[in-house]
Amino acid sequence: MSSDPANGQDRILLIELSPSVPNLGRFLVMPRFGLLAIASVLAEKTRYRVKLLFEPYTGPITPEYVAAENPRFVMLNGLTTTSGENEAFVARFRELTRGTVPVIAGGEHASMFPEGARRYSDFIFAHEGDEGVLALLEALEQGDPLTRDSLLSRVHGLHYRGPDGGWKFNAGAARVKEIDYRYDLSVVEGAEQASKRFRTACMPLQTSRGCTYCCSFCSWLTLYGKSGYYVRPIDDVIHDIVHTVEYTGIRDFIVTDNLFAGDPAYAEELAFRLKRAFDGREMKPRLTVLMRADQFADGPGALSDRLIRMLSEAGMANVSLGLESISSTSLLQMNKKADLPMYYLASERLRKHGIGMLATFVAGFDGDRYEDVLNISEFADRFGLFTSQVYARSITTGTVDELLNGQRILHGALDRYKNGHGVWFMPAQMLPSELQHAIFESCFRFHKKGGASRKLALRAFQSIWAGMQPHYEALRRIEREILVPEGIYRESVTGGYMLASKVLNVLYTDEGRYGDFQTRCSRIFLESEPARRTSPVPVMQGNAALMA
The missing domain is CATH 3.80.30.20 (tm_1862 like domain)
Known part of the structure; x- marks a missing residue:
């Protein structure tokens, strides 16, 4: 697989950012296995220089640092809880690199919510990426646009933009039946x-x-x-x-x-x-x-x-x-x-x-x-x-x-x-x-x-x-403002509230009213959100087994 080490662009950086709101996984210092597997596949089967950046190991990962590394490609772990961090990170990274570095996303958020992952990536892997990532990189190294697009169209589970700029999806997931990778932790900075x-x-x-x-x-x-x-x-x-x-x-x-x-x-x-x-x-x-x-x-x-x-x-x-x-x-x-x-x-x-x-x-x-x-x-x-x-x-x-x-x-x-x-x-x-x-x-x-x-x-x-x-x-x-006043929840004879399923189902069948209902809910979720910094959550120290 080709690359151009003369200008430094022979490097792939894989990045895992920390969520701003913690979950139990944040109290274990543990990289996601998907990125580890893909990094190990790339290190073994390509000639790229591979580096995985895991924020608890490295400290804050900034777009400026990544841009200074002059990578050929950037890969992001698409975890749902870090989609906001990924979006802000990639927006700044694209400013610094003028959008010349392809950003590839995979993982949970990318597979389950690809429309959201489009906000921070150029290519999205749904499902397993062990085999597809090699085919994707081969396609992206093609100089001829027709050859490139033809190869991209054959990568199972890939979301990408076609020649007209519109998003395409190669449906038909292909399970990886012969799982073929071994960890190479030397590519994980700070491991x-x-x-x-x-x-x-x-x-x-x-x-x-x-x-x-x-x-x-x-x-x-x-x-x-x-x-x-x-x-x-x-x-x-x-x-x-x-x-x-x-x-x-x-x-x-x-x-x-x-x-x-x-x-x-x-x-x-x-x-x-x-x-x-x-x-x-x-x-x-x-x-x-x-x-x-x-x-x-x-x-x-x-x-x-x-x-x-x-x-x-x-x-x-x-x-x-x-x-x-x-x-x-x-x-x-x-x-x-x-x-x-x-x-x-x-x-x-x-x-x-x-x-x-x-x-x-x-x-x-x-x-x-x-x-x-x-x-x-x-x-x-x-x-x-x-x-x-x-x-x-x-x-x-x-x-x-x-x-x-x-x-x-x-x-x-x-x-x-x-x-x-x-x-x-x-x-x-x-x-x-x-x-x-x-x-x-x-x-x-x-x-x-x-x-x-x-x-x-x-x-x-x-x-x-x-x-x-x-x-x-x-x-x-x-x-207070919607569910109870509009009868979607009603007080029961024993106290407390019960979902009025018939009321909700009638609402659901009216596309206009249901759309307005969801728009109002979305606005409240957004208005309740305070301004945030995106600095990593401190890691609580203790016994790993106790937190598993």
């Missing part, structure tokens, strides 16, 4: 011995992509574009762990799989190989993995005690269980296929093997009342979790939930608050602001109990809640 500078330093790790389930609220299908569950070569996974420990000193890994150990035979081989790789070493890895409760209960797909023990001995220190709800009605609506007895059986088996437990919950489904969300804290304490994370139902783009309930989205909510905790839809059995308050109150109640491990998470949630106040006040104003 060497990062553990000595950050006590909460950890590293993402991927062993598989996709899932074998399809819960109604989950966004994995939107992110990958197609169904399918594919595992990485075990040699590559072991390499990433060993390389990370040796180069950065980091031993805490957050496994980013949607479903870890979805292939039990693969998981068994991985456990065997990982344990053997660290035999005789003093520093051994600690993995926090995302799994389902039914993987630890009786029934099809459940892991054997032997395999659980092998994984524990290989370094699986914590399991994050996607419990989602303690309401049977909500679990049915999610298509979760789980119940509370299954959850307790899973907890018993994990405790038996000395594996720590944390859990995620999704609040705001139609079976949830305000007190149900608060009661998650009591359930989590009895269950034996060391961290309980309550997120908001988001009615995500491309999901079954959006198809059935898209009219309940409150449009205009700012991207910076879409951090997993923010409410931007209309729940059935409480006002949006009540759900927003209940989510944090539940987390506060749980983490105020117990020792230091919970107190660290408590401070993180308190910081997030403080940052969410403009959004919370916007929800309350929308309720």
